[in-house]
Amino acid sequence: xxxxIQIALAGNPNSGKTTLFNHLTGARQHVGNYPxxxxxxxxxxxxxxxxxxxxxxxxxxxxxxxxxxxxxxxxDYLVNERPDVVVNIVDASNLERNLYLTCQFLELGVPxxxxxxxxxxxxxxxxxINTKTLSSLLGVPVxxxxxxxxxxxxxxxxxxxxxxxxxxxxxxxxxxxSDIDQxxxxxxxxxxxxxxxxxxxxxxxxxxxxxxxxEQIIDKVMLTDRSMGQQLVDRGEKLTQHLQSTVDAYxxxxxxxxxxxxxxxxxxxxxxxLTFDEDRLYTSDKIDKVVTNRVVGPLIMAAILLGLYSFxxxxxxxxxxxLDAFFALVSEVVDSSMSEGPLKSxxxxxxxxxxxxxxxxxxxxxxxxxxxxxxxxxxxxxxVAFMMDRIFHFFGLHGSSVMPFIVSGGIAGGCAVPGVxxxxxxxxxxxxxxxxxxxxxxxxxxxxxxxxxxxSAFFSAHQARYxxxxxxxxxxxxxxxxxxxxxxxxxxxxTPFVMELPPYRFPTLRGLFIHTWERTWQYIKKxxxxxxxxxxxxxxxxxxxxxxxxxTAEFDTKREQITASSSPDSKEQLLQIDALQAETAxxxxxxxxxxIGLESISQFAGFDWRTNIALVGGFAAKEVIVSTLGTAYxxxxxDPESTTSLSARLxxxxxxxxxxxxxxxxxxxxxxxxxxxxxxxxxxxxxxKWAFFSMGFNTxxxxxxxxxxxxxxxxxxxA
Amino acid sequence: MTRNHSxxxxxxxxxxxxxCKLRKVVCPVDALPLSRxxxxxxxxxxxISGDRRQCGRMASLGVLPGTKMELLCAGNRRGCMVKVNGGxxxxxELAADNIFVQxx
Numbered sequence: 001x002x003x004x005i006q007i008a009l010a011g012n013p014n015s016g017k018t019t020l021f022n023h024l025t026g027a028r029q030h031v032g033n034y035p036x037x038x039x040x041x042x043x044x045x046x047x048x049x050x051x052x053x054x055x056x057x058x059x060x061x062x063x064x065x066x067x068x069x070x071x072x073x074x075x076d077y078l079v080n081e082r083p084d085v086v087v088n089i090v091d092a093s094n095l096e097r098n099l100y101l102t103c104q105f106l107e108l109g110v111p112x113x114x115x116x117x118x119x120x121x122x123x124x125x126x127x128x129i130n131t132k133t134l135s136s137l138l139g140v141p142v143x144x145x146x147x148x149x150x151x152x153x154x155x156x157x158x159x160x161x162x163x164x165x166x167x168x169x170x171x172x173x174x175x176x177x178s179d180i181d182q183x184x185x186x187x188x189x190x191x192x193x194x195x196x197x198x199x200x201x202x203x204x205x206x207x208x209x210x211x212x213x214x215e216q217i218i219d220k221v222m223l224t225d226r227s228m229g230q231q232l233v234d235r236g237e238k239l240t241q242h243l244q245s246t247v248d249a250y251x252x253x254x255x256x257x258x259x260x261x262x263x264x265x266x267x268x269x270x271x272x273x274l275t276f277d278e279d280r281l282y283t284s285d286k287i288d289k290v291v292t293n294r295v296v297g298p299l300i301m302a303a304i305l306l307g308l309y310s311f312x313x314x315x316x317x318x319x320x321x322x323l324d325a326f327f328a329l330v331s332e333v334v335d336s337s338m339s340e341g342p343l344k345s346x347x348x349x350x351x352x353x354x355x356x357x358x359x360x361x362x363x364x365x366x367x368x369x370x371x372x373x374x375x376x377x378x379x380x381x382x383x384v385a386f387m388m389d390r391i392f393h394f395f396g397l398h399g400s401s402v403m404p405f406i407v408s409g410g411i412a413g414g415c416a417v418p419g420v421x422x423x424x425x426x427x428x429x430x431x432x433x434x435x436x437x438x439x440x441x442x443x444x445x446x447x448x449x450x451x452x453x454x455x456s457a458f459f460s461a462h463q464a465r466y467x468x469x470x471x472x473x474x475x476x477x478x479x480x481x482x483x484x485x486x487x488x489x490x491x492x493x494x495t496p497f498v499m500e501l502p503p504y505r506f507p508t509l510r511g512l513f514i515h516t517w518e519r520t521w522q523y524i525k526k527x528x529x530x531x532x533x534x535x536x537x538x539x540x541x542x543x544x545x546x547x548x549x550x551x552t553a554e555f556d557t558k559r560e561q562i563t564a565s566s567s568p569d570s571k572e573q574l575l576q577i578d579a580l581q582a583e584t585a586x587x588x589x590x591x592x593x594x595x596i597g598l599e600s601i602s603q604f605a606g607f608d609w610r611t612n613i614a615l616v617g618g619f620a621a622k623e624v625i626v627s628t629l630g631t632a633y634x635x636x637x638x639d640p641e642s643t644t645s646l647s648a649r650l651x652x653x654x655x656x657x658x659x660x661x662x663x664x665x666x667x668x669x670x671x672x673x674x675x676x677x678x679x680x681x682x683x684x685x686x687x688x689k690w691a692f693f694s695m696g697f698n699t700x701x702x703x704x705x706x707x708x709x710x711x712x713x714x715x716x717x718x719a
Numbered sequence: 720m721t722r723n724h725s726x727x728x729x730x731x732x733x734x735x736x737x738x739c740k741l742r743k744v745v746c747p748v749d750a751l752p753l754s755r756x757x758x759x760x761x762x763x764x765x766x767i768s769g770d771r772r773q774c775g776r777m778a779s780l781g782v783l784p785g786t787k788m789e790l791l792c793a794g795n796r797r798g799c800m801v802k803v804n805g806g807x808x809x810x811x812e813l814a815a816d817n818i819f820v821q822x823x
Contacts, residue, residue: 062779062780063779065775065779067772067775067776093805094804094805094806095805096781096804096805097780097781097804097805097806100779100781212775213771213775248766249767249774249784250771250774250775250778252771252774252775252778252779253767253774253775253777253778253783253784255778256775256778256779256781256783257778257783257785260781260783260804284807285791285802285807288791288800288807289791292800382809385809386798386800386809389798389809389811390798390811390812393811393812393813399798399809399811427772494813495773495813496769496773496810496811496813496814496817497798497809497810497811497813497814498776498777498780498808498809498810498811498814499808499809500780500806500807500808500809501800501806501807501808501809503807
């Protein structure tokens with residue numbers, strides 16, 4: 001077999017790179033109809049005929065001058081790793097803007113094949129592209145494809161094989177006007193003579209980047225030869241001053257202008273023909289005029305959210321009930337078929353009540369994910385970002401912060417880890433840190449079962465309404481926290497926000513099911529692995545060391561006394577003794593001691609020691625709160641007839657009431673992010689300082705809110 | 720091996736392809752920032768101000784002096800949505816404040 005060909009998929013954001021990557025590799029990387037879904041490179045493999053191919057899916061970028069972290073990831077890979085072939089995914093329905101990046105690849109001289117994606121969409125829009133002419137004018141193969149269906153992908157792979165290693169490639173030279181060309185003619189020989197990055201880039205390309213004020217390239221040049229680097233930067237500065245005084249523009253604007261001029265001239269040579277009027281508004285534009293309207297837009301957004309929650313809770317209830325009944329049955333079977341002992345206790349209290357409690361929410365999760373997939377695939381989420389942008393600016397965040405918020409669970413059901421990673425699209429460090437620290441306030445998929453559990457226990461009549469309120473509260477607290485951070489530790493100017501909006505698309509049923517299943521499966525997998533492990537660990541912590549022998553003997557003596565007295569209510573008295581013994585054992589356990597130790601503080605917020613155990617466990621993963629509550633309340637439950645659900649147990653517990661429920665809800669929504677998110681924050685922020693800050697800041701904020709809710713609620717007599 | 724395209728690169732901050740001479744695009748008196756161009760429909764960019772990185776970012780998106788665009792969701796001291804170069808861009812107030820346009 002031959003050596004594998006290394007190919008990189010590169011192109012503008014939302015041009016279909018990940019869709020093609022998934023099609024080629026059979027992977028299930030997340031795709032969405034909005035820019036910036038991929039923020040890190042993804043790797044996969046395939047074999048075409050006898051030829052092994054390694055594929056890297058890169059984050060989208062508009063330009064090889066990197067403006068944000070994820071654009072740097074793409075550029076660094078292309079330049080440093082030097083793939084054998086770059087497959088440039090070009091959106092055929094938006095050819096002009098997409099060819100801007102192509103133009104820069106040509107200047108860089110990378111071996112390239114153009115995958116002209118979404119030709120079907122372009123045709124529907126009346127855009128016809130002559131790929132042969134385009135190919136001959138650009139000097140690279142152009143293959144029309146539809147990545148969603150796989151049409152043309154075979155031809156693309158054949159073309160990739162034909163381009164690969166050892167071939168000579170064209171390095172296109174564009175003209176940028178006399179001022180820039182003259183400067184380039186002066187600096188390029190200097191770059192060559194002094195071998196400045198010539199092992200990495202063509203000298204002319206390095207020269208262009210210096211003139212475009214590319215900070216990363218300038219830094220590299222300076223590191224190689226400071227004095228020569230300074231000379232080149234000075235030449236660039238001189239050119240900038242000249243262009244500013246003559247045409248009131250920076251060199252990069254003039255360079256971009258000429259690149260677009262080059263693209264226009266290519267397109268006019270019979271490459272693109274429009275069947276319809278060029279100025280015609282497409283259906284997407286017409287929808288946007290209504291959906292993003294200043295007055296109607298927010299109302300539509302609120303209605304969609306409420307509709308999503310109503311859909312989720314109204315239609316998933318029967319499945320939740322079935323699952324509850326199923327786990328109760330399993331519990332009964334285990335109870336009746338096994339003899340008493342630690343194994344039985346672990347299976348019932350640790351595994352079934354713990355993991356079963358989390359799995360019981362799968363239908364709700366699945367319905368919610370399906371709704372979110374519809375919004376995501378249709379392109380509506382990008383409009384939400386547009387509408388929320390103004391509000392975000394008011395609170396010191398950025399328009400690019402909206403998508404990380406949504407990914408983290410802005411509509412309930414996301415995950416803070418990809419949300420934290422999605423902040424890579426922000427280029428201002430302070431806005432990025434503020435976003436990093438506040439995205440964990442969103443109601444992620446792990447918090448969803450906890451919220452659902454408490455809402456169904458105490459506010460069952462209006463579940464959708466309470467979930468909507470929880471969503472609004474999450475956004476409000478996150479934004480207020482961001483404002484506070486931006487006014488104190490993260491003071492700084494706001495930066496402008498520009499985002500390309502994808503056209504609306506009809507989601508395919510296949511796509512929706514895949515997206516829904518992918519996320520649901522992640523949830524199930526987590527419940528069956530991480531949550532199972534933590535549940536068993538917490539069960540052990542809640543079971544051992546057990547009661548000392550003298551205490552056990554005391555309870556045994558009491559039982560004997562009751563049995564000997566032959567009292568008519570002896571059965572009830574025995575049950576009470578059993579309950580008291582179970583509670584005493586739980587209190588005496590390692591976890592119980594932690595819970596009781598924290599009670600001296602947590603009592604101000606209304607949390608009892610059992611809730612404290614669950615909240616401490618929740619730091620490992622938020623789902624654990626449900627499983628731990630399940631275990632804690634089943635260990636205390638001794639009625640053999642009882643197969644009641646956890647929400648029913650909470651509702652009848654003397655330490656719980658609607659005020660405590662609200663206080664616990666607030667704490668769970670806003671306290672320290674789970675461990676994985678904390679690690680992600682440290683990684684993205686580049687320091688553990690902000691990770692520790694998020695744990696401390698969030699927990700103090702959450703506890704303050706809970707104390708406020710509990711104390712005011714109690715004072716007003718709602719408790 | 721190189722291929723010189725100097726003969727077909729021709730568009731000089733004016734949108735006028737016939738004239739290759741670099742020249743300044745002067746903003747007329749009725750030019751307004753995009754953020755205050757409520758209800759203007761089709762407009763032409765005459766100037767982009769703001770910091771250098773932002774100007775570079777806009778340039779890479781094809782928003783340059785001389786570029787024609789259509790306001791889809793008109794800005795009135797707020798962000799706006801424009802159709803440009805076949806795509807749709809959303810700009811917040813800060814970005815829209817720096818793009819000066821004139822009616823076409």
